[in-house]
């Protein structure tokens with residue numbers, strides 16, 4: 001793959017697995033179509049890796065990990081820094097492929113790639129945080145701790161943020177001296193391959209980063225492989241449960257679970273209503289609503305309900321839905337026909353249960369892209385707690401307006417779920433923001449913003465939304481293991 005002609009390259013004709021530093025053609029009797037959501041067109045037919053092929057990749061990654069773990073901190077920093085540089089240089093072309101294989105607007109895809117630049121930059125300077133402790137015990141004894149790599153990491157990703165999810169796992173795993181086998185979702189399997197090429201060009205030894213294509217069956221072979229030492233998963237709660245079970249079954253493997261959510265945004269009576277509308281749109285319509293931390297439950301104080309609703313509907317109707325490759329597009333295509341139908345099912349189900357649709361939820365025909373998976377952002381009112389949309393993650397652009405009277409009521413509705421990925425509030429009252437943030441059961445809380453993200457800040461859920469963290473120094477806990485060494489500077493005392 002030539003990074004300088006990435007956009008024009010015949011990327012999809014290249015072998016679809018990246019193993020040992022090379023594009024490898026694994027042929028199997030199980031194939032899958034690589035789809036283009038913006039047009040509904042099939043771009044290529046690729047193969048899922050078999051158990052034997054998975055075994056070969058794990059062997060490659062295990063061998064390469066030893067070299068990588070033995071490399072100096074400067075070498076690792078250098079590779080990660082160079083990766084950040086190359087991602088930045090080729091941002092537009094990578095975003096093009098992300099847009100093509102995911103359907104998100106090109107402006108968002110570019111922002112995703114730039115966020116990967118930040119992530120690699122951050123972890124390129126992380127060596128200091130991987131140091132151990134020296135623990136004096138008494139004049140002749142001390143202990144020290146070593147923070148060591150875990151080994152081969154199997155990372156399994158969802159489809160909504162393909163290159164970002166891959167980066168969030170890869171950058172810290174590599175900084176800690178692990179090797180990694182990334183299995184993207186078959187729905188957005190392309191850009192992890194580009195990251196492989198960039199890491200290779202940046203000087204990463206062959207075999208330290210690998211990509212295999214696969215579905216649940218392939219992923220299970222990977223997870224249950226004896227030489228895979230750690231699993232990092234991003235995806236749905238039902239799949240997360242199966243992966244946890246598999247991690248326990250074969251040999252005890254530590255696992256990171258980045259799962260789904262059912263989040264809420266509370267717009268208080270003192271809020272700047274325009275800011276509340278912006279937060280609500282950010283919390284629901286980015287990436288066609290296919291964001292794990294999205295706050296589909298928008299709780300609005302009754303005193304500002306009318307103004308908020310009118311402004312929200314007006315702004316939502318102004319959103320530009322269209323070809324994701326066009327710079328002006330704000331709402332692109334859903335990931336698949338099946339997923340679009342699922343989101344429509346939530347909307348129609350809610351209406352059948354008594355909800356009122358006040359905006360959107362319509363299939364949109366984009367000229368020249370007639371079979372693309374487009375759906376206009378939807379707003380529902382008259383929501384009650386017994387409705388499926390109130391209880392389940394929708395993972396689409398469906399915003400539920402739920403009025404409230406008191407702080408206690410708002411917090412109760414926001415916390416009325418077993419999931420706990422995110423929550424947000426809009427207020428000008430600093431004391432209230434502190435008070436409410438403390439009461440919200442969520443791993444990530446946003447005040448006067450939503451879905452804000454930084455490599456410096458840990459991201460992850462509580463409750464059924466998972467455990468472990470990505471980003472920040474916190475993630476290092478999850479890609480290393482601690483060794484404690486006791487040292488006696490004299491002779492060993494005989495206890496007998």
Ligand code: NAD
Pocket residue numbers: 156157158159160161183184185186214215216217219220234235236237239240242243257258259260261291292293393395421461465466
């Ligand atoms: P999914 O659970 O269907 O699939 C995720 C990955 O798991 C895919 O790579 C898939 O091939 C693999 N997989 C599926 N079944 C498996 C099995 N039985 N064993 C092993 N692997 C299996 O999820 P999805 O539809 O790709 O993604 C949407 C979900 O991901 C939503 O619930 C969303 O909230 C969640 N998500 C969470 C985060 C987060 O950081 N918390 C981020 C993005 C998406």
